[in-house]
Each structure stands twice: as C-alpha cells, then as structure tokens.
Amino acid sequence: MIFWEDEVAHFYHQIQSGTVRVYNINDEGREFTQGIFSDGNSFGEPPLFSQDTYAASAIAMTDAVIYKLNIEGFQRLLKEYPEVQHGFNVLFAKRLYDKACMAREIINSPESRILAFLKKTKHAATKEEGLFRIPYTRQEIANSTGLRVETVIRTLKRMVKENKVEVKGHKLFY
Amino acid sequence: MIFWEDEVAHFYHQIQSGTVRVYNINDEGREFTQGIFSDGNSFGEPPLFSQDTYAASAIAMTDAVIYKLNIEGFQRLLKEYPEVQHGFNVLFAKRLYDKACMAREIINSPESRILAFLKKTKHAATKEEGLFRIPYTRQEIANSTGLRVETVIRTLKRMVKENKVEVKGHKLFY
DNA sequence: CGAGTGATTGACTGCGTTCAACCGACGTGG
C-alpha cells in the first residue's frame, strides 16, 4: 500500500518502474479502479494542491520503484519552475477530460462503457498487427467500468461476434 | 448554447451572473450532467490546456452574462500571472477530487449515490435552519447521478423515513 | 503433475427502469 483513502497527503509520488492502481473499495468489498499508472507517471497529486484528503487508495500491483518528494519540496519546485506548474495544469486537464468521458458513460450500455474504457486505454497499450493489445484482465475492465466480470465477458463475446473487438487465446485486442 | 461537445475550444468562459449546465446527451436522448456553474465560476477550461475537444456541451439554464476571453489572451494571462496559473491547478485539483468521489459511487446503491451528490452540492447551497436547501429538481439529481427520476423520488422518500434528508413542501433539505 | 489465477458458462434473481397515469403548485390571461 502506498497511501490510503481519506489520508492527508504528504508526498508527491512518481513511478520509476512498476505499476500502481488507485482504487476505492466499498462496504461489500466491491472495488472501483480510479486509474492505473506506470513507468514515468505520477499519481495522487491533486490533494497536494487542493488540501483535500485522498479520494482513493493506492497500491503497487507489481514490484515498483517510486520516487517520493515531500510536499514542501514539491511546492518549492512548483514555485521555482513555472513550466512544471504549467505541466500539471495540462496533466490535470487531460485527467479531467478522461474522467468526464468515463462519467458520461454511466447512462450508457455495458458495451458503450467498455468501448469508452478501451478507447481511453488504447494509447497506453502496445500495438500488435495494427491492433492494440489490451493489457488488462476482464476483472480489471469490470473494476474500471463499474460492471461485473460476467457482464464484461458476455458483452465482449457479443462484441467479438460483431467484429468490434478481437480475442486471440483469451487475449483482448482493439 | 454556449459550446458543443467535440467542438474545439476557442474561449475561456467565466460567469458574471446566471447558471450554466455542462452536460452530455446520448443517442436515446438521455442526459448526464457533468456540472452546474454559477456566479463567479469559470467552466469549460480543461481543453484550453490539453488541446482536447470539449467532452460535453454547455447551455445557459437562466439568462446569464458570461465573459469570454480568447485562447491567446488566456494563455498570455497565464504566462504573466503565475498565481493565476496556480489558481487553476487548485481548481482542477478540486474538480478531480469531486469527479473521483462521484465516479466511485458507480458501484454503490442509489441512496449512496444521491448522498454523494448532496454532500458535494451542499457547500453551494444556502443554509436554512441548520439544513442545506438543495436547489435542484429531482430530475437534475437524476441527471447528475445517472439514475432515473422515479428512482430518485422513491429513494428520497425512503431516506426521509429514515431521517437522512428532509422534505418540506416538495423542497429538499440535507 | 498439481496449484493457482483468470476466463467462462448456465440458471436464477431482483432491482432499477420503463411506461402510463395522475397529482399539486404556480402563473397567466380573459
């Protein structure tokens, strides 16, 4: 665990190597994935600006090396380098865009929600034979879309039949 | 209409007076409200930073006076006033926090989703006799939570019975 | 080969949606 929901933020985190999942868990043990971050990404920065507590928890999914910078150092950095400041504006703007795209899917079908997730995710995926290999499990797609594994599986199956995605040996391509 | 989903952003918008709804509409005509903004608020700024198109449309819900600053002027402003730049960082951080709080509710019950909306919304509401008067219609709560009006009404009714909210003459208090 | 993890399937259930009315408050115009 890297930090917990509702905790006060003391550090800026940036991944050197490894993968980190930022997520919520409710009373019934059901999980929702807010985001997955890997090499080079930072995560959990908003509270460093807004004085909110963390809206979610963070956990390393793999062995990982993560740089931590305390909040004072982080604020000094922002002050001294306006271009870093601007960089966070751009980063946050992109995040808000992604969140808005996912949020609006709440009123759409499982297929539409999965497609929105694949679309958002594909630029992070590696390309193989003109298609993007989706590096996530069905469970992870379910956690990210708010659906159930079974629903994801059944929906993907229909989508394969309709040539909207491809599956080769359980591996998903888009 | 102030701007449309998928359009390129040319202006920074700030409300002098009036109320603006930023929303999506799907093929079946169902609407999802991304946010409601009023006096003093700005809206639709992320694409000015991230070069994305608008993720949603904006419409004035009331007569309104809105300042518009073209993107070149906006960028000059940011460059010349680092504290404005920082102001947007804080604003975006708060927005991300709110979006994360709403997003995680996707795995929760209607009651929980409505409560999350009320909680987020209450600091914008006016206080009356120790309670916050929620200035939104049931339809607007439905649009903001991804539920249906009927579900909102029935859930609120149960919540009244359990003393989680109050209703006086159709008006909702929290 | 066996254990473990992720994927898959089928049967059943229930909750939120859908549909179709009706209610109630308010404002306007004759």
Place this chain on the structure above:
DNA sequence: CCACGTCGGTTGAACGCAGTCAATCACTCG
C-alpha cells in the same frame, strides 16, 4: 377570480437486463 396550461413531483404495475451464485474450464508456472 377562475380556467387553463405548464412544470415538477408522485405512484403503481410490469419488465428486462445486469447482477448473483455456483460450478467448470484453460492456461501458466514451479
């Protein structure tokens, strides 16, 4: 002053889709 139109709120009945539960399959790795 009342009739009427409008808009938001409310209710009941029926439906259907995603969720739930339980079992099995498939692949990987030690």
